[in-house]
Amino acid sequence: MSQTNTVKAAAQAAAPVRAPAVRARKSLLACGVIAGPFYVLVSLTQAWMREGFDLTRHAWSLLANGSLGWIQMTNLILTGVLVIAGAAGLRSVLPPGAPSITGRGSTWAPRLLVAYGVSMVGAGIFRADPAQGFPPGTPDTGTSTSWHGALHFVLAGVGFLCLVAACFVLAHRFVAAGLQGWARFSRSTAVVFLAGFLALAASGGRVWVNLTFTAAIVLAWAWMSMALMHFHGRAARTRAA
Numbered sequence: 001m002s003q004t005n006t007v008k009a010a011a012q013a014a015a016p017v018r019a020p021a022v023r024a025r026k027s028l029l030a031c032g033v034i035a036g037p038f039y040v041l042v043s044l045t046q047a048w049m050r051e052g053f054d055l056t057r058h059a060w061s062l063l064a065n066g067s068l069g070w071i072q073m074t075n076l077i078l079t080g081v082l083v084i085a086g087a088a089g090l091r092s093v094l095p096p097g098a099p100s101i102t103g104r105g106s107t108w109a110p111r112l113l114v115a116y117g118v119s120m121v122g123a124g125i126f127r128a129d130p131a132q133g134f135p136p137g138t139p140d141t142g143t144s145t146s147w148h149g150a151l152h153f154v155l156a157g158v159g160f161l162c163l164v165a166a167c168f169v170l171a172h173r174f175v176a177a178g179l180q181g182w183a184r185f186s187r188s189t190a191v192v193f194l195a196g197f198l199a200l201a202a203s204g205g206r207v208w209v210n211l212t213f214t215a216a217i218v219l220a221w222a223w224m225s226m227a228l229m230h231f232h233g234r235a236a237r238t239r240a241a
Helices: 002-014 019-049 060-064 069-093 105-125 147-176 180-203 207-232
Strands: none
Touching: 019 060, 019 069, 019 207, 060 069, 069 105, 069 207, 105 147, 147 180, 147 207, 180 207
Protein backbone atom coordinates (compact mmCIF):
# COMPACT_ATOMS: atom_id res chain seq x y z
CA MET A 1 0.00 0.00 0.00
CA SER A 2 2.80 2.43 0.92
CA GLN A 3 4.53 1.74 -2.40
CA THR A 4 1.28 2.52 -4.27
CA ASN A 5 0.91 5.79 -2.39
CA THR A 6 4.50 6.70 -3.21
CA VAL A 7 3.92 6.08 -6.91
CA LYS A 8 0.75 8.19 -6.83
CA ALA A 9 2.54 11.02 -5.06
CA ALA A 10 5.34 10.94 -7.62
CA ALA A 11 2.84 11.02 -10.46
CA GLN A 12 1.04 13.98 -8.93
CA ALA A 13 4.32 15.83 -8.46
CA ALA A 14 5.25 15.28 -12.09
CA ALA A 15 1.83 16.27 -13.43
CA PRO A 16 1.62 19.62 -15.20
CA VAL A 17 -0.08 22.44 -13.35
CA ARG A 18 -3.17 24.11 -14.78
CA ALA A 19 -2.57 27.31 -16.71
CA PRO A 20 -4.20 29.70 -14.17
CA ALA A 21 -2.06 28.25 -11.37
CA VAL A 22 1.06 28.60 -13.50
CA ARG A 23 0.26 32.23 -14.26
CA ALA A 24 -0.35 32.95 -10.59
CA ARG A 25 2.94 31.35 -9.58
CA LYS A 26 4.88 33.20 -12.25
CA SER A 27 3.26 36.50 -11.33
CA LEU A 28 4.17 36.09 -7.67
CA LEU A 29 7.72 35.06 -8.48
CA ALA A 30 8.04 37.97 -10.92
CA CYS A 31 7.18 40.34 -8.07
CA GLY A 32 10.15 38.98 -6.15
CA VAL A 33 12.39 39.21 -9.21
CA ILE A 34 11.73 42.92 -9.72
CA ALA A 35 11.86 43.82 -6.01
CA GLY A 36 15.63 44.24 -5.93
CA PRO A 37 16.09 46.25 -9.13
CA PHE A 38 13.18 48.47 -8.10
CA TYR A 39 14.60 49.16 -4.64
CA VAL A 40 18.16 49.75 -5.81
CA LEU A 41 17.14 52.00 -8.71
CA VAL A 42 14.84 54.17 -6.61
CA SER A 43 17.39 54.42 -3.79
CA LEU A 44 20.36 55.29 -6.01
CA THR A 45 18.33 57.81 -8.01
CA GLN A 46 17.49 59.61 -4.78
CA ALA A 47 21.08 59.35 -3.57
CA TRP A 48 22.27 61.14 -6.69
CA MET A 49 19.53 63.78 -6.65
CA ARG A 50 18.96 64.58 -2.97
CA GLU A 51 20.93 67.57 -1.72
CA GLY A 52 23.48 66.70 0.93
CA PHE A 53 23.31 62.93 0.52
CA ASP A 54 26.69 61.20 0.23
CA LEU A 55 26.87 57.50 -0.63
CA THR A 56 30.26 57.25 1.07
CA ARG A 57 28.83 58.46 4.40
CA HIS A 58 25.10 57.92 4.52
CA ALA A 59 22.98 54.78 4.73
CA TRP A 60 20.11 54.55 2.26
CA SER A 61 17.64 54.50 5.13
CA LEU A 62 18.44 58.17 5.84
CA LEU A 63 16.68 59.06 2.59
CA ALA A 64 13.40 58.58 4.48
CA ASN A 65 14.01 61.96 6.14
CA GLY A 66 13.32 65.44 4.85
CA SER A 67 10.54 66.81 2.68
CA LEU A 68 11.07 64.04 0.12
CA GLY A 69 11.45 61.30 2.70
CA TRP A 70 8.08 59.83 1.74
CA ILE A 71 9.69 58.53 -1.46
CA GLN A 72 12.10 56.24 0.37
CA MET A 73 9.44 55.25 2.90
CA THR A 74 7.19 54.21 0.01
CA ASN A 75 10.13 52.50 -1.67
CA LEU A 76 10.77 50.36 1.41
CA ILE A 77 7.11 49.46 1.86
CA LEU A 78 6.47 48.58 -1.79
CA THR A 79 9.69 46.57 -2.02
CA GLY A 80 8.72 44.65 1.11
CA VAL A 81 5.34 43.80 -0.39
CA LEU A 82 7.04 42.60 -3.59
CA VAL A 83 9.39 40.38 -1.55
CA ILE A 84 6.44 38.88 0.34
CA ALA A 85 4.71 38.13 -2.96
CA GLY A 86 7.89 36.54 -4.30
CA ALA A 87 8.13 34.39 -1.18
CA ALA A 88 4.56 33.21 -1.72
CA GLY A 89 5.47 32.26 -5.28
CA LEU A 90 8.54 30.41 -4.05
CA ARG A 91 6.42 28.48 -1.57
CA SER A 92 4.10 27.41 -4.37
CA VAL A 93 6.93 25.85 -6.38
CA LEU A 94 8.55 24.18 -3.38
CA PRO A 95 5.81 21.85 -2.11
CA PRO A 96 6.59 19.49 0.76
CA GLY A 97 8.12 16.32 -0.60
CA ALA A 98 10.96 13.90 -0.20
CA PRO A 99 13.54 15.37 2.18
CA SER A 100 16.33 14.61 -0.28
CA ILE A 101 14.66 16.83 -2.88
CA THR A 102 13.07 19.74 -1.04
CA GLY A 103 13.99 19.44 2.61
CA ARG A 104 13.84 22.51 4.78
CA GLY A 105 13.97 24.82 1.80
CA SER A 106 10.34 24.15 0.94
CA THR A 107 9.16 25.69 4.20
CA TRP A 108 11.85 27.84 5.74
CA ALA A 109 13.18 29.67 2.69
CA PRO A 110 9.77 31.24 1.92
CA ARG A 111 9.15 31.97 5.61
CA LEU A 112 12.48 33.73 5.97
CA LEU A 113 11.87 35.80 2.85
CA VAL A 114 8.42 36.74 4.17
CA ALA A 115 10.06 37.87 7.40
CA TYR A 116 12.54 39.94 5.40
CA GLY A 117 9.71 41.52 3.41
CA VAL A 118 7.75 42.31 6.58
CA SER A 119 10.86 43.90 8.11
CA MET A 120 11.18 46.16 5.07
CA VAL A 121 7.57 47.25 5.37
CA GLY A 122 8.16 48.00 9.04
CA ALA A 123 11.38 49.86 8.29
CA GLY A 124 9.45 51.99 5.82
CA ILE A 125 6.76 52.82 8.36
CA PHE A 126 9.21 53.53 11.19
CA ARG A 127 11.86 55.69 9.57
CA ALA A 128 15.48 56.07 10.64
CA ASP A 129 16.50 59.22 12.48
CA PRO A 130 18.40 62.04 10.74
CA ALA A 131 22.14 61.58 11.23
CA GLN A 132 25.61 62.52 9.97
CA GLY A 133 24.52 65.83 8.50
CA PHE A 134 21.57 64.49 6.50
CA PRO A 135 19.16 66.02 5.79
CA PRO A 136 21.05 69.32 5.56
CA GLY A 137 21.00 71.07 8.91
CA THR A 138 21.36 67.86 10.91
CA PRO A 139 24.42 67.79 13.20
CA ASP A 140 27.23 65.48 12.15
CA THR A 141 27.38 63.95 15.62
CA GLY A 142 25.43 63.90 18.84
CA THR A 143 21.98 63.23 17.37
CA SER A 144 19.49 61.47 19.63
CA THR A 145 17.69 58.22 18.88
CA SER A 146 13.90 58.29 18.77
CA TRP A 147 11.64 55.32 19.44
CA HIS A 148 10.85 54.96 15.74
CA GLY A 149 14.53 55.23 14.84
CA ALA A 150 15.41 52.47 17.29
CA LEU A 151 12.57 50.31 15.98
CA HIS A 152 13.75 50.92 12.41
CA PHE A 153 17.20 49.54 13.16
CA VAL A 154 15.82 46.55 15.08
CA LEU A 155 13.56 45.68 12.16
CA ALA A 156 16.40 46.15 9.68
CA GLY A 157 18.75 43.97 11.72
CA VAL A 158 16.23 41.16 12.08
CA GLY A 159 15.39 41.39 8.38
CA PHE A 160 19.03 41.23 7.33
CA LEU A 161 19.60 38.12 9.46
CA CYS A 162 16.51 36.48 7.93
CA LEU A 163 17.85 37.21 4.45
CA VAL A 164 21.21 35.68 5.34
CA ALA A 165 19.46 32.60 6.75
CA ALA A 166 17.35 32.31 3.57
CA CYS A 167 20.55 32.24 1.51
CA PHE A 168 21.92 29.36 3.57
CA VAL A 169 18.63 27.43 3.54
CA LEU A 170 18.30 27.67 -0.23
CA ALA A 171 21.98 26.74 -0.58
CA HIS A 172 21.19 23.52 1.30
CA ARG A 173 18.33 22.82 -1.07
CA PHE A 174 20.44 23.55 -4.14
CA VAL A 175 23.01 21.04 -2.91
CA ALA A 176 20.28 18.41 -2.54
CA ALA A 177 19.17 19.16 -6.11
CA GLY A 178 22.74 18.85 -7.44
CA LEU A 179 23.03 22.55 -8.27
CA GLN A 180 26.45 23.23 -6.82
CA GLY A 181 26.95 26.56 -8.58
CA TRP A 182 23.73 27.96 -7.13
CA ALA A 183 24.70 26.63 -3.71
CA ARG A 184 28.07 28.40 -3.81
CA PHE A 185 26.45 31.62 -5.03
CA SER A 186 23.93 31.48 -2.19
CA ARG A 187 26.52 30.81 0.50
CA SER A 188 28.89 33.47 -0.83
CA THR A 189 26.10 36.04 -0.86
CA ALA A 190 25.19 35.20 2.73
CA VAL A 191 28.79 35.50 3.94
CA VAL A 192 29.49 38.77 2.10
CA PHE A 193 26.24 40.37 3.20
CA LEU A 194 26.60 39.30 6.83
CA ALA A 195 30.22 40.48 6.95
CA GLY A 196 29.26 43.83 5.45
CA PHE A 197 26.40 44.28 7.90
CA LEU A 198 28.54 43.45 10.94
CA ALA A 199 31.34 45.72 9.72
CA LEU A 200 28.87 48.57 9.24
CA ALA A 201 27.48 48.10 12.75
CA ALA A 202 30.97 48.15 14.26
CA SER A 203 32.72 50.78 12.13
CA GLY A 204 30.91 53.98 12.98
CA GLY A 205 30.41 54.88 9.32
CA ARG A 206 33.84 54.59 7.72
CA VAL A 207 33.86 55.32 4.01
CA TRP A 208 35.20 51.96 2.83
CA VAL A 209 32.73 50.10 5.04
CA ASN A 210 29.77 52.11 3.73
CA LEU A 211 30.79 51.44 0.14
CA THR A 212 31.40 47.76 0.86
CA PHE A 213 27.99 47.36 2.46
CA THR A 214 26.38 49.16 -0.46
CA ALA A 215 27.99 46.61 -2.78
CA ALA A 216 26.80 43.81 -0.47
CA ILE A 217 23.24 45.13 -0.66
CA VAL A 218 23.35 45.12 -4.45
CA LEU A 219 24.78 41.58 -4.41
CA ALA A 220 22.05 40.33 -2.07
CA TRP A 221 19.30 41.80 -4.23
CA ALA A 222 20.92 40.35 -7.35
CA TRP A 223 20.99 36.94 -5.68
CA MET A 224 17.31 37.14 -4.78
CA SER A 225 16.29 38.24 -8.27
CA MET A 226 18.36 35.53 -9.95
CA ALA A 227 17.26 32.78 -7.56
CA LEU A 228 13.57 33.61 -7.97
CA MET A 229 14.07 33.84 -11.74
CA HIS A 230 15.51 30.32 -11.57
CA PHE A 231 12.31 29.07 -9.97
CA HIS A 232 10.17 31.27 -12.23
CA GLY A 233 11.31 29.19 -15.20
CA ARG A 234 10.13 26.04 -13.43
CA ALA A 235 6.77 27.30 -12.21
CA ALA A 236 4.89 24.99 -14.58
CA ARG A 237 5.92 22.00 -12.45
CA THR A 238 4.73 21.26 -8.95
CA ARG A 239 8.23 20.26 -7.93
CA ALA A 240 10.99 22.64 -9.00
CA ALA A 241 14.50 21.56 -9.81
